[in-house]
Amino acid sequence: MPLASPRRCGRIRRCGQIRRCGRTGRSRQAGRPPPGTEGPPVHVVVAGGGITGLAAALHLAKTGVEVTVIEPSARLGGMLRTSPFAGRMVDEAADAFLIRTPPALALAHRIGLGDTLVHPARRRAFVARDGALHPLTPQVMGVPVDLDALDRSGLLTAAGRTGLGRDLTDPATPLPAGDVAIAEAIGDRIGGEAVARLVDPLVGGINAGDSARLSLAAVVPQLDAARRDPDHASLIEACRAQVARGRAAGADPDAPIFAAPDGGMARLPAAVAQAAVATDRVAVRLGQAVVAVDPGPVVILSDGTTLEADGVVVATPGPTAAGLLRPVAPDAADLLGNVPHVSVAFVRLAVSLEALGHALDGSGMLIGRSEGRAVTACSWASSKWAHLAPARGDGTALLRAAVGRDGDQGALELDDADLVARVVDDLTPLLDLRGGPTETSVHRWERAFPQYRPGHLDRVAACEAALADVAPTVALAGMHLRGVGIPACVASGLAAADRVLAALRP
Structure with missing residues (x-):
């Protein structure tokens, strides 16, 4: 994901560009102190460069805090990825966000994406029952x-x-x-x-x-x-x-429910990262992971670098976050580590129009576990989104099938070729497929979806309280807490940033 800061001639300012602060002896990012304060600037490390961590970083920077974002992969954005497929830019996981829940929509407008947002061209969804499709009412x-x-x-x-x-x-x-x-x-x-x-x-x-x-x-x-x-x-x-x-209260029943940036969901984290870097207070370090958070807090990276900070936002996946917290807050780590997670895969299929016996006259279909299929849902992407219509690419219809759920992970053990074959087998009777796909791709997300067992919110509250008792300037964020959608992730990042700020500025 390319980033460019106009203040740095198109180059990313990274964590290696640090200076020794003579007043505190801490290694900090060069920059201005927060508004209304004196002395060295406050420095917060954000562990995780997905949409949650990026939302937290931008929010912190806007308050005058210096931020270092640490992301172990070679790119930002987490599961929000878009890549070329069948002549179009197609999402590899989530393809939209809910707009009746404000955080993601507000963030998109704040970073200048408001005019690029598009809505599904078709909204009618179907549910499979006994091998046939029925409209969701x-x-x-x-x-x-x-x-x-x-x-x-x-x-x-x-x-x-x-x-x-x-x-x-x-x-x-x-x-x-x-x-x-x-x-x-x-x-x-x-x-x-x-x-x-x-x-x-x-x-x-x-x-x-x-x-x-x-x-x-x-x-x-x-x-x-x-x-x-x-x-x-x-x-x-x-x-x-x-x-x-x-x-x-004024809710329009005919108003769109979902939105996405024209060109794919990857544009959202890219624009948030761009806006964060443009504040001149955010540094990004790719290809390194936070491996430990010690009291202080002190953040230890996978290359052996030690970063001292005033606060930390842990916006990594839940299992990773539990491991990071264990040395500093074992009770919080135990609570977090007990949140189960399941793996999923998204399989993209390009299918010739002649091979489709069932009209794709909707946004997609849901498939309950009682149907006995590996596919849990299938988005009819080329009908759902106008910018993915067949004429906008190679002339094929696009299907995006999700596989994997709690208690049904067996299909994910198949290799890519066999998984595609299983998906095609599942979809053939439902869509009356009369030929194989012309192009396919498989994108796997290991332990990506947290499962909220009864009492989950109480356990999250206890986890956060345990962490606050021993490390008040360390805060958790992510979809393992209070919601799996993009709006919930954005809200979680903002809330974690606010908790750190409140601890630093009582």
């Missing part, structure tokens, strides 16, 4: 709010529809005070088939998780609030009330 995280549309969709059997209908008539069954699993919380209201056909495909597609083992409060707070709504015994009615309140 209006819902709140899988709980239907339009039962007539649900009946027309054919997603549920007659028995499943009867079980769902009992939610509207059965008396309230209060939840325990504490957190519970999603399926446990809502299965007794809408029935097991509705959970498997409507809720679990969404959860699996977003979190790569299992609704029977994921936290209600951490993963679907909307359903947690609806399930505990004192004014509605029915979960369906509580969700309808949520939708009505949103519309009354």
Whole structure:
């Protein structure tokens, strides 16, 4: 990912450009002190150059702090990668961010990407049931709010529809005070088939998780609030009330839900990094990793370099963060290390239009675990995004299939060729494929998706409290904490930066 700072003639200012501060004896980046302070500038190290760490770095720099970003790979951006494929620039993982949750959208506007944002050209999604595709009807995280549309969709059997209908008539069954699993919380209201056909495909597609083992409060707070709504015994009615309140507050039901920079998601971290470097307060060091954080804090890098800092934002993946914290905050490290993670792969396929028997008349499809397929979701990228239409590339349709979820990791053990073959086998009956792909690619993300078990938010709070007790100027950030989407990652980076600032400037 190229970076250029106009103040440095297009060259990245890196961590090696340091000077000895005569007043404190600490090795710091040359620069100005924060506004309203005197003496040497405050220096914060950010471990991790994904969107979380970059958002933290830019936020810190804007307050006058000197920042060093340490990224072990040769590029910034983490999982937000875009690369040439079938004549177009196609994302390798996430292809959009939610805009009803503000942090990512606000960041995009702040760094000058607002005018480049595009929205899906087609929004209708489908769900697989018994080898056929059915439209996903209006819902709140899988709980239907339009039962007539649900009946027309054919997603549920007659028995499943009867079980769902009992939610509207059965008396309230209060939840325990504490957190519970999603399926446990809502299965007794809408029935097991509705959970498997409507809720679990969404959860699996977003979190790569299992609704029977994921936290209600951490993963679907909307359903947690609806399930505990004192004014509605029915979960369906509580969700309808949520939708009505949103519309009354001015929410446009027809407004776009997702956005992405034209040209791919990699533009977002690139622009954040560019804006950070342009402050003249951010240094970037690629190809080195933070291997330890000691009290002080002192940051030790993989090349043996020791950096003294006033604060540290640990924005690495969760398992890595747990290892870094162990010497300084073992209790926090134990809590963090117990968050399970699963691996996923994204497989890109280019398919000739003549080989498609099923019209790609939507944004894609979700595939629940009850279907017994390795693919959990498939984006119809060339229909979903106008800039990826066949005519914008080599004339083929583009499919992006996700593989891997909690409790179903077997397909990820296949080599790339066999994994592609498995994906093609899964998609062939659903899309009536009549020929093999003309181009493929596989992108694997090891232990990339954290799984929030019931009680997760309480454990995160305990982890942060334990860390603050022993190292108040060290803060955690990342999607292993409070959300896996890009908005949640941006919010986490900003919050971690603010925690460090608050500890430094009480």
